[in-house]
Amino acid sequence: RIMRPDDANIAGNVHGGTILKMIEEAGAIISTRHCNSQTGEPCVAALARVERTDFLSPMCIGEVANVSAEITYTSRHSVEVQVNVMSENILTGAKKLTNKATLWYVPLSLKNVNKVLEVPPIQYTRKEQEDEGKKRYEEQKLDRLETKQRNGDVIFPIINPEPHTVGYSQSSLIHLVGPSDCTLLGFVHGGVTMKLMDEVAGIVAARHCKTNIVTASVDAINFHEKIKKGCVITISGRMTFTSNKSMEIEVFVDADPFVDEPRERYRAVSAFFTYVSLSKEGKPLPVPQLLTETEDEKRRFEEGKGRYLQTKAKRQAQMQQAAQ
Amino acid sequence: RIMRPDDANIAGNVHGGTILKMIEEAGAIISTRHCNSQTGEPCVAALARVERTDFLSPMCIGEVANVSAEITYTSRHSVEVQVNVMSENILTGAKKLTNKATLWYVPLSLKNVNKVLEVPPIQYTRKEQEDEGKKRYEEQKLDRLETKQRNGDVIFPIINPEPHTVGYSQSSLIHLVGPSDCTLLGFVHGGVTMKLMDEVAGIVAARHCKTNIVTASVDAINFHEKIKKGCVITISGRMTFTSNKSMEIEVFVDADPFVDEPRERYRAVSAFFTYVSLSKEGKPLPVPQLLTETEDEKRRFEEGKGRYLQTKAKRQAQMQQAAQ
Amino acid sequence: RIMRPDDANIAGNVHGGTILKMIEEAGAIISTRHCNSQTGEPCVAALARVERTDFLSPMCIGEVANVSAEITYTSRHSVEVQVNVMSENILTGAKKLTNKATLWYVPLSLKNVNKVLEVPPIQYTRKEQEDEGKKRYEEQKLDRLETKQRNGDVIFPIINPEPHTVGYSQSSLIHLVGPSDCTLLGFVHGGVTMKLMDEVAGIVAARHCKTNIVTASVDAINFHEKIKKGCVITISGRMTFTSNKSMEIEVFVDADPFVDEPRERYRAVSAFFTYVSLSKEGKPLPVPQLLTETEDEKRRFEEGKGRYLQTKAKRQAQMQQAAQ
Numbered sequence: 001r002i003m004r005p006d007d008a009n010i011a012g013n014v015h016g017g018t019i020l021k022m023i024e025e026a027g028a029i030i031s032t033r034h035c036n037s038q039t040g041e042p043c044v045a046a047l048a049r050v051e052r053t054d055f056l057s058p059m060c061i062g063e064v065a066n067v068s069a070e071i072t073y074t075s076r077h078s079v080e081v082q083v084n085v086m087s088e089n090i091l092t093g094a095k096k097l098t099n100k101a102t103l104w105y106v107p108l109s110l111k112n113v114n115k116v117l118e119v120p121p122i123q124y125t126r127k128e129q130e131d132e133g134k135k136r137y138e139e140q141k142l143d144r145l146e147t148k149q150r151n152g153d154v155i156f157p158i159i160n161p162e163p164h165t166v167g168y169s170q171s172s173l174i175h176l177v178g179p180s181d182c183t184l185l186g187f188v189h190g191g192v193t194m195k196l197m198d199e200v201a202g203i204v205a206a207r208h209c210k211t212n213i214v215t216a217s218v219d220a221i222n223f224h225e226k227i228k229k230g231c232v233i234t235i236s237g238r239m240t241f242t243s244n245k246s247m248e249i250e251v252f253v254d255a256d257p258f259v260d261e262p263r264e265r266y267r268a269v270s271a272f273f274t275y276v277s278l279s280k281e282g283k284p285l286p287v288p289q290l291l292t293e294t295e296d297e298k299r300r301f302e303e304g305k306g307r308y309l310q311t312k313a314k315r316q317a318q319m320q321q322a323a324q
Numbered sequence: 325r326i327m328r329p330d331d332a333n334i335a336g337n338v339h340g341g342t343i344l345k346m347i348e349e350a351g352a353i354i355s356t357r358h359c360n361s362q363t364g365e366p367c368v369a370a371l372a373r374v375e376r377t378d379f380l381s382p383m384c385i386g387e388v389a390n391v392s393a394e395i396t397y398t399s400r401h402s403v404e405v406q407v408n409v410m411s412e413n414i415l416t417g418a419k420k421l422t423n424k425a426t427l428w429y430v431p432l433s434l435k436n437v438n439k440v441l442e443v444p445p446i447q448y449t450r451k452e453q454e455d456e457g458k459k460r461y462e463e464q465k466l467d468r469l470e471t472k473q474r475n476g477d478v479i480f481p482i483i484n485p486e487p488h489t490v491g492y493s494q495s496s497l498i499h500l501v502g503p504s505d506c507t508l509l510g511f512v513h514g515g516v517t518m519k520l521m522d523e524v525a526g527i528v529a530a531r532h533c534k535t536n537i538v539t540a541s542v543d544a545i546n547f548h549e550k551i552k553k554g555c556v557i558t559i560s561g562r563m564t565f566t567s568n569k570s571m572e573i574e575v576f577v578d579a580d581p582f583v584d585e586p587r588e589r590y591r592a593v594s595a596f597f598t599y600v601s602l603s604k605e606g607k608p609l610p611v612p613q614l615l616t617e618t619e620d621e622k623r624r625f626e627e628g629k630g631r632y633l634q635t636k637a638k639r640q641a642q643m644q645q646a647a648q
Numbered sequence: 649r650i651m652r653p654d655d656a657n658i659a660g661n662v663h664g665g666t667i668l669k670m671i672e673e674a675g676a677i678i679s680t681r682h683c684n685s686q687t688g689e690p691c692v693a694a695l696a697r698v699e700r701t702d703f704l705s706p707m708c709i710g711e712v713a714n715v716s717a718e719i720t721y722t723s724r725h726s727v728e729v730q731v732n733v734m735s736e737n738i739l740t741g742a743k744k745l746t747n748k749a750t751l752w753y754v755p756l757s758l759k760n761v762n763k764v765l766e767v768p769p770i771q772y773t774r775k776e777q778e779d780e781g782k783k784r785y786e787e788q789k790l791d792r793l794e795t796k797q798r799n800g801d802v803i804f805p806i807i808n809p810e811p812h813t814v815g816y817s818q819s820s821l822i823h824l825v826g827p828s829d830c831t832l833l834g835f836v837h838g839g840v841t842m843k844l845m846d847e848v849a850g851i852v853a854a855r856h857c858k859t860n861i862v863t864a865s866v867d868a869i870n871f872h873e874k875i876k877k878g879c880v881i882t883i884s885g886r887m888t889f890t891s892n893k894s895m896e897i898e899v900f901v902d903a904d905p906f907v908d909e910p911r912e913r914y915r916a917v918s919a920f921f922t923y924v925s926l927s928k929e930g931k932p933l934p935v936p937q938l939l940t941e942t943e944d945e946k947r948r949f950e951e952g953k954g955r956y957l958q959t960k961a962k963r964q965a966q967m968q969q970a971a972q
Contacts (some may be wrong), residue, residue: 001523003328003496006654010710029500033582039401042583050859062334064495064527090530093487110583130664163741173649175713176677180504180828184583199649206738232677232831246563259690259758259832325821325847329653353824353880357906366907386658388819388851414854417811434907504828508878508907 003061009202009212011278014059016215017198019099023083024050024191026069027103028183028244031079033069034071035107038120044183045105047190047223049076049140051064052311053101054217058086065098072102073133079105080133083234104140113185113226138219147270155236155252165291169207172236173200177229188227193253193269194218200237201249201273201322208239208247212278216246219272219307227255227268240272241304242290248304287298327385327562333526333536335602338383340539341522343423347407348374348515350370350393351427355403357555358395359431362444364521369429369604371378371514371547374401374466377425378541382412382606389422397457398443399587403429404457428464437509468546471594479560489615493531496560497524501553512551517577517593518542524561525573532563532571533611535601540570543596543631550594564596565628566614571599572628598633651709657850657860659926662707666861667747667845671731672698672839675751676831679727682719683755686768692831693753695871696726697788700959701749702737702865706930707735713746716744720750721781722767727753728781744877752788761833763876770954792870795918803884803900817855820884821848824909825877836875841901841917848885848923849897856887857935859925864894867920867955875903875916888920889952890938895923896952920955 007018024047031045059065060114065239066086066316073080085099109115158167173196198215207212234254241248253269277285292298331342337618348371355369383389390410397404409423433439448454482491497520505516522539551557558578565572577593601609616622655666672695679693707713713733721728733747757763772778806815821844829840846863853861875881882902889896902919925933940946 001525002333009650025500026498027499033580036582039339044583067498089528091534093531093534171712174674174677176673178828179830180502182503203650203738207741210739210741232681256681258684259692326657326851349824350822353822357880357904360906368907391822414851415858417855417858504826506827 001065002246003059003063003065003213005061008061011212012061013212013278014061014063014098015198015202016055016218016273017193017195017202019065019085020194020198020218021189021191022065022067023085023101024103024189024194026067026083027105028189028191030069030290031081032107034079034122035117035119041117042110043107043117044110044185044212045079046183046185046187046226047103047136049104049223050104050146050190050194050218050221051102051140052217054194054218055089055099055215057096057098058214061077064088064090066095071122073124073137075137076118076147077106077116077119077133078137079107079119080136081105083117084193097196102136105226108185110184113187140316143220143294144222144224153252155238162291163295164208164288166238166297169204170236170238171203172234175233175235177227177231177233179229182229185320186229188229188231188233190223193223193227193233194221196233196235197237197251197253197269197271198273200235201251201275204237204249205247205275205277209277209285209291211285212280213275213277215273216276217274217311221269221271223253223269225255225266225268227253228257230257231260232256232258235266237249237273239290240300241308242287243308245284245287246308247277247287247290248308249273250300272304325389327383327389329385332385334446335536336385336537337520337536337602338385338387339489339519339526340379340388340431340597341519341526343383343389343409344374344518344522344542345513345515345583346389347409348513348560350391350407350519352394352513352515354395355405355429357445358480359441359443360405365441365474366435367431368509369403369635370432370507370509370511370550371427372430373468373516373533374514374542374545375426375464376541376544379423381411381420381422381424382538382625388414390419390468391392391627393534395446397454397461398446399458399461400442401440402429402461403432403443404460405429409469409607411429422559423511426460431615432509433476434508437511438554464536464544467544469544477498477576478545479562485487486615488532488612489617490562490621493528494560494562495524495527495531496558497527499559501551501555501557503553505551510553511556512553512557514547517547517551517557518545519575520557521561521575521593521595522597524559525599528561528563528573529571529599529601532614533601533609535609536604537599537601539597541598541600545593545595547592547593549579549592552581554581554583556580563614564624565632566611567632569608569611571601571611571614572632573597573599574624596628649713649940651711651713659860660709661860661862661926662709662711663843663846663850663923664703664866665843665850667703667707667713667733668698668846668866669837669839669843670713670715671733671747671749672837672842673832674715674731675729675753676837676839678717679729679753679755680772682727683765683767689765689965690758691755691765691769692758692767692833694756694831694833694874695728695751695756697752697871698838698842698866699750699788699871700865700868701747703747703863704734705744705746706862707746712736712738714743718769721778721785722770723782723785724766725766726785727755728784729753744923749782751787756833758832762792762834771803781829788868791868792872795870797799801900803886810939812856812936813871813941814886814945815940817852818884819848819851820882821851823881823883825875825879825881827877830877834877836877836879836881839953841875841881842869844881844883845885845899845901845917845919846921848883849899849923850931852885852897853895853923853925857925857933858940859926859933860928861923863921864924865922865959867922869919871917873903873914873916875901877904877922878905878907880904882905885921887938888948889956890935891934891956893924893932894956895925895935896956897921897923897936898948920952
C-alpha cells in the first residue's frame with residue numbers, strides 16, 4: 001500500500017513500527033490460511049516470536065510497500081514465515097529491499113482460545129531445508145525460555161534528571177485496547193503491539209539526541225502472553241546502551257486487565273530496538289554518550305555492549321562469507 | 325467533514341476512493357433509515373450497485389466536503405439513492421460540485437442476513453418520476469445480470485515486464501477485514517471496498533505514467549457477493565486501455581473466507597476506473613500508450629476503446645441537448 | 649503520543665478535539681481501573697460531565713503529548729478526575745502546560761448497562777480536600793439539572809444567507825457510529841463525541857472569519873444520554889456570540905437509533921466552544937462581528953455576552969488572587 005503522512009515522521013521517513021505492523025499482518029494471513037487448509041477445527045494464527053530484523057533502507061511518504069510472505073518451516077504446533085518488504089518509488093520505478101523478517105506463529109482454536117491446534121506439515125524441495133528449519137526452531141525455542149526469565153524489570157519515573165542520563169529520556173505511553181486493535185479471537189495483533197513499542201522507543205531516542213532518528217534494527221521479540229480487548233497496556237522504554245552512532249532502547253509492554261476478569265498487571269512483551277540519528281541529508285550522525293549512574297544501569301550498558309559487539313561480529317562474518 | 329492529509333496524495337488532491345467512501349456512507353445511512361421507517365423487522369441496507377460516476381473537479385486538503393443524499397426511487401426490494409458531493413473552500417467560501425452518484429441498496433434483516441425485506445414505497449410528486457425510476461431500475465437489473473457472467477478473470481504476476489506493457493503496471497493489495505471495516509451485520513461496507521479499489525487503480529496508473537494522477541470516473545460497480553469479517557481480500561488491477569489523455573484500469577476484488585466457515589476464494593466485485601495524468605499546474609498531460617502483447621490484452625483494449633467512445637458520444641449528446 | 653499530520657489543521661496546530669479525546673481516554677482508564685479495584689461486579693466508567701476547560705497554548709505536529717490523570721474526589725456513584733496535558737518538543741526539550749481538565753465519571757455494570765454501581769471511596773490526605781470536592785460535586789450536580797432543561801433547540805438550514813449572519817456559518821456533520829468509536833459496553837466514548845463537536849465548531853468558526861482558527865476553551869459539557877453502536881449522530885453548530893477577538897459556538901449532538909431498537913431521535917449532548925482567529929505568525933486577530941437577525945439570535949447573543957463577561961471577571965479575580 002502507499003505510505004501516507006501519518007505513517008511517517010516529520011522528516012518524511014516511514015516509522016519502523018508501521019513496517020513491522022505490515023510484516024506481521026502478512027505473516028498472520030499466510031499462516032492462518034495454511035493452518036485452516038486442512039478440514040478440522042477453524043483457527044487463528046497468533047504471533048509467538050519475531051526474529052531479529054534490520055531496516056536496510058528508509059522508506060518515504062508516497063512510496064509503495066510490497067510485502068511478500070512465504071512459509072519456510074512447520075513444527076507440530078508452529079509455523080515459520082519469512083516476510084520481505086520492498087519499497088518502490090512508483091514515479092521513478094526504483095525498488096529497494098527495506099526489510100527481511102522471520103516470524104513464528106501458533107494456531108489457536110476459534111472455539112477455545114487456550115487450545116493450540118496441530119499444523120499441517122509443508123513439503124520441502126530439499127531435505128536440507130527441513131533440517132535447517134528444525135535447527136532454527138530449536139534455537140528460537142531455547143531463546144524463548146531464556147527471555148521468559150528476565151522479564152521482571154520495572155521502570156520508575158525520575159525527578160529532575162540530568163541530560164543524557166537514562167532517566168532523562170525514559171518514556172511511557174498508555175493505550176486502551178479497542179476492537180480495531182484485535183484479531184477475530186479478541187486479542188491484540190502482534191503488529192499493533194510492535195508499532196506502539198517502536199513509537200515509544202522513537203520518543204526515547206529523540207529525547208536523548210534531539211535530532212531526526214530512525215529505527216535501524218529490532219532484536220528478537222517474544223510474545224509470551226496474549227493481551228485481551230479492554231485491557232490497558234503501558235509501553236515503557238529506556239536507553240540501555242550507546243555506541244558511536246547507535247542507541248539501544250529496551251521496551252516493556254505491561255497489560256492491565258482491570259475489567260471483566262480482574263487479574264494482576266503482567267509483563268506481556270519486552271524487546272530491544274536500535275536507533276540511529278540522521279542529519280538533514282540522511283547521513284548517520286554521532287550520538288551523545290549515555291551517562292550511566294546506578295549499578296543496574298552500568299550492568300545493562302555492558303550487556304548492551306555485548307549484544308552490539310556480537311551483532312557486529314556476526315555481520316562481519318556474513319560479509320566475509322558473502323565475499324568468498 | 326474537513327479533508328485531512330491522509331485523505332490525499334502527495335500533490336494534495338483528495339483520493340477518489342475517499343470521496344466514494346463518503347458517498348456510500350451517506351447512501352447507507354439514508355436508505356437504512358428509510359427501510360426501518362415502518363414498524364417491522366429491523367434491517368441494514370447493503371450496497372448492491374453504484375452507477376457510473378464522474379469526478380468533476382479535484383478536492384484538496386483543508387476543504388470541507390458537503391455530502392447530501394436523497395431517495396429517488398423504490399422498487400419492492402431495493403432503494404435508489406442520489407448523492408451529491410460539494411467541495412467548499414471555507415477560507416474563500418467558494419463551492420464546487422465534485423461528484424454526483426446514484427447508488428442502489430437492498431435491505432437485509434438484522435436477524436437473518438440472508439433475508440431481503442420489503443422496502444416502504446416513497447411518494448412521487450409527479451407520475452413521470454416514478455416511470456423514469458422504474459426504467460432506471462430495469463436497466464441496472466439487466467446490467468447486473470450481464471456483469472455477473474464475465475466475472476471469472478484472474479491476474480497472474482509477470483516476470484521482468486517491459487515498460488508500458490500490461491504486466492508492467494499491474495498491481496495487487498491484500499487486506500484483512502477488521503471490525504472497523506464492517507456494518508452492524510458483520511459485512512464489509514461497500515465504501516471501504518471502493519476505497520481500496522481506487523487505491524490499487526491509482527498505483528497501476530502511477531506505475532504506468534509516473535506522474536501525479538487523479539480519478540476521473542468510475543464505471544458502474546456491482547456488488548454480487550457480501551464479504552464477511554475475518555476474510556482476506558485481494559484487490560488486483562491491470563490497465564486495459566489508454567486514450568490520448570486517459571487510462572482505463574480494471575479492478576477485481578477476491579474474498580478468501582479461510583477462517584470459521586471455509587469456502588473457496590470467490591470474486592466479490594469488479595469495476596473499471598478511469599484516471600488522468602496531471603502536470604504540476606493541474607493540467608491534463610498526454611499518457612504513454614499501453615503496449616498490448618497477448619490476444620486477450622488486445623481484445624480488452626478494443627473493448628475499452630468501445631466503452632471510451634460510447635461515453636464520449638453520450639457526453640456530446642448531453643452537451644448538445646443542454647445547448648438546445 | 650506524538651502528534652501526527654491528521655491530528656492538526658493546515659497551519660500545523662493540533663485540533664482541540666484531538667486533545668479532548670486524549671484527555672477523556674486517560675480519564676476513562678483511571679476511573680474504570682479505580683471502580684474495578686474492589687472485588688465486585690465488573691464495570692466500565694462512563695463520562696458524565698467535563699468541566700469548563702481552557703487551551704492555554706497550541707500544540708504542533710511532531711510534539712509529544714504527556715497526559716497525566718489523578719482521582720481527586722469520589723461520591724457514592726461518581727468519580728472526579730483531574731487531567732493535565734503537557735506538550736513537549738522532543739528536539740528542544742521545551743515543555744508547556746497545554747490543558748487542565750476536570751471530568752466526572754459514573755461506573756456502569758458490564759452485565760447490565762442501566763445499573764450504576766457504587767464507587768470505592770478514596771483516602772484524602774487533608775479533610776479540606778474532601779470538603780472542597782464535595783462542594784464541586786454539588787455545584788456540577790446543580791448545573792447538570794439546569795442544562796438538561798434547555799436541551800430542546802433545533803438548527804434549521806437557511807437559504808442564501810448573508811455573510812457574517814448566524815445562518816451563513818452554521819454547519820452540521822453526520823457520523824455513523826462504528827465499533828472503533830465505542831467502549832466495551834457498546835456506547836460511544838465521550839472523547840469521540842467531543843472530537844466531532846470540535847470539528848463542527850471549527851468549521852463554523854472558519855466559515856465566519858475565513859482565517860486559521862484554534863479552540864480557546866470549552867464550556868462544561870454534560871452527557872445526559874448514552875449513544876449506542878449503530879446510531880447515526882448529527883452534530884450541528886451555530887455561532888452565538890462574538891467579542892473583539894473571540895467567537896462562541898453552540899454545538900448540539902443528536903442521536904438517531906434507527907436500527908435494532910427504533911426510538912425517536914434525541915438530543916444527547918450540547919456545549920459551547922470558544923475559538924480565536926490567528927495570523928500566520930500565531931497572533932490573535934480581530935474577528936468580524938456576528939450579525940444577529942431574529943429575536944432568538946439577539947437573545948442568544950446577549951446570553952453569550954453574559955457568559956463571556958462572567959468568564960473574564962472570574963479570570964481577573966484569579967489573577968488578582970495569584971498576584972497577592
